[in-house]
Amino acid sequence: MSRYRRRKVVNRTMEVVATLAALVAVTVLVIVVVSVALRGAGALSWDFFFKPQALFGQPGGGIANALVGTILLIALATAMAVPVGVLTAIYLTEFAPKRLAVPIQVVIDVLAGLPTIVIGIFVYALLVIGHTQSGYAGAVSLAIIMLPLVARATQEVLLLVPSTLREASLALGVRRWRTVVGVILPSSVGGILTGTLLAVARAAGETAPLLFTSSIFANTVQTDVTKPLPNIPVLIFTYSEQADPALHEQAWAAALVLMGFVLIASLGAKALLARSRKRLAG
Amino acid sequence: MTFTMAPVIDVAQARREAGPVQREVVFDIQDLAVNYGRATTAISGVDLDIYRNLITAVIGPSGCGKSTFIRCLNRMNDLVPGAKIDGKILYLGEDLYGQGVDPVEVRRRIGMVFQKANPFPKSIYDNVAWGPRVLGMKQDLDERVEKALTGAALWGEVKDRLKKNALSLSGGQQQRLCIARAIAVEPDVLLLDEPASALDPIATSAIEELMHELKRDYTLVIVTHNMQQAARVADLTAFFSLEVDETRRSGVLVEYDATDKIFTNPSDQRTEDYVTGRFG
Numbered sequence: 001m002s003r004y005r006r007r008k009v010v011n012r013t014m015e016v017v018a019t020l021a022a023l024v025a026v027t028v029l030v031i032v033v034v035s036v037a038l039r040g041a042g043a044l045s046w047d048f049f050f051k052p053q054a055l056f057g058q059p060g061g062g063i064a065n066a067l068v069g070t071i072l073l074i075a076l077a078t079a080m081a082v083p084v085g086v087l088t089a090i091y092l093t094e095f096a097p098k099r100l101a102v103p104i105q106v107v108i109d110v111l112a113g114l115p116t117i118v119i120g121i122f123v124y125a126l127l128v129i130g131h132t133q134s135g136y137a138g139a140v141s142l143a144i145i146m147l148p149l150v151a152r153a154t155q156e157v158l159l160l161v162p163s164t165l166r167e168a169s170l171a172l173g174v175r176r177w178r179t180v181v182g183v184i185l186p187s188s189v190g191g192i193l194t195g196t197l198l199a200v201a202r203a204a205g206e207t208a209p210l211l212f213t214s215s216i217f218a219n220t221v222q223t224d225v226t227k228p229l230p231n232i233p234v235l236i237f238t239y240s241e242q243a244d245p246a247l248h249e250q251a252w253a254a255a256l257v258l259m260g261f262v263l264i265a266s267l268g269a270k271a272l273l274a275r276s277r278k279r280l281a282g
Numbered sequence: 283m284t285f286t287m288a289p290v291i292d293v294a295q296a297r298r299e300a301g302p303v304q305r306e307v308v309f310d311i312q313d314l315a316v317n318y319g320r321a322t323t324a325i326s327g328v329d330l331d332i333y334r335n336l337i338t339a340v341i342g343p344s345g346c347g348k349s350t351f352i353r354c355l356n357r358m359n360d361l362v363p364g365a366k367i368d369g370k371i372l373y374l375g376e377d378l379y380g381q382g383v384d385p386v387e388v389r390r391r392i393g394m395v396f397q398k399a400n401p402f403p404k405s406i407y408d409n410v411a412w413g414p415r416v417l418g419m420k421q422d423l424d425e426r427v428e429k430a431l432t433g434a435a436l437w438g439e440v441k442d443r444l445k446k447n448a449l450s451l452s453g454g455q456q457q458r459l460c461i462a463r464a465i466a467v468e469p470d471v472l473l474l475d476e477p478a479s480a481l482d483p484i485a486t487s488a489i490e491e492l493m494h495e496l497k498r499d500y501t502l503v504i505v506t507h508n509m510q511q512a513a514r515v516a517d518l519t520a521f522f523s524l525e526v527d528e529t530r531r532s533g534v535l536v537e538y539d540a541t542d543k544i545f546t547n548p549s550d551q552r553t554e555d556y557v558t559g560r561f562g
Contacts, residue, residue, distance in 0.1 A: 098363075162400070164396060164400035165402060166361075167358065167396060167400065168396065168401075168402065169402075170358070170361065170386075170389060171394040171396075171464070172389065172390070172393065172413040172416075172417075172463070173386055173388075173389040173390025173391070173393075173413075174386070174413065174416050175386055178416050183402055183412075186404070187402075187403050
């Protein structure tokens, strides 16, 4: 077989292998989505969204309390993680001298890779032992998960802002901080929102840290963050361990809701990013 | 502070207006050298004076340190990591690189327009108004914006669409917007780093005409690789060249004189070779 033929065959084979791999990845995802939908869709109803969990042993009930709790937890965590994450990214890209930026970067990357159960146990030791489980402890652990994601995403969009814009502002005799606030942040706000949404999507489904910090909750709507807040991931976890098949179905339905939320958040993030790219390009 | 005109300027002025003229020295540059890192010397041994309300052009082949030179005048090189500046630049008698001099304040008084038009991704109005607003010149902002845009010969073209995004303007309009943005904060000097190199001839001539207007109120320094442009707009021209010997290469100032003299009767052979197109 000539070399030419051989190279052609190798090329063709690799193309097929790569295509198959992509198909496998998509198939797995489709199977997950479809199986969750099939098992959970039956339990979806208005009551499911607007009624709190049923009392033990009683039929019906919904996830309203967990929905409210998850929204509260995420809102709190976002309020903590976004300012710190964005400011960290601003420091790293706009102010930090190289010898400081490199180690901080490493720390952030390590934090991003930290197993969430480690974060959970850390917050448990810090805020739960000696007190009780609480919404804010849960929010702190989620914020720790979100922080590196927000910082990373922000950093990437800040680096996309052309250096000529920085020069233009500095050449006017404007201070660096005002340059950041007036020129750099407005051109990257879309990207920052994108990163935030992705971090929110990620935190929404985190279970391990909440098991430590906000898992023993009432089956009524709870908005007091000093008490454990009901939340969807822990609800899915506990329902799936029950004997009652109706609760299993509710667990699947809750998983479907969570998945839908992550999907919407990701699509929203994508749209925002596209918009901000367009804005910078004119 | 005023100085009697240096002889070089007599030549330029003699052809334009008779009689003795006194010109204030804005920049007194003494033995300026810039190094990037340890290995690279961008320019060395530059001595020259820049006079008020004149246009001084800096010409020379690529890599001779023209941009490095002009960026020293408003301390933009501070932003380049590793850049080291030696020698002295006196701005109205004060050492620009002296202790306690705030580079932000320097840039406030010495504005700059860049090679590539770099308007902010904001509206036309906000591009001009943002600088004054941030710097606390908030009174009569509308008038200030109009004045700056008029000064940059752009008002007529944009007065009906001030709220439009600046990036929707053409390249030449964007560059004039950048000039408007720079003059809106009322600097003392305007540095232009190849302001027309990315523009077509019509937009270029608009910018050149504008420079003649601006000269009444500002001191202008322009870097250009276009010799005809220097000949058309500048009163004084500095010719930089690249000097290469065994150990190092560095941009040097070869000749600084009235523009007419540089282009018609240069004293240095290297200048003559360059302006007659024999190299560069």
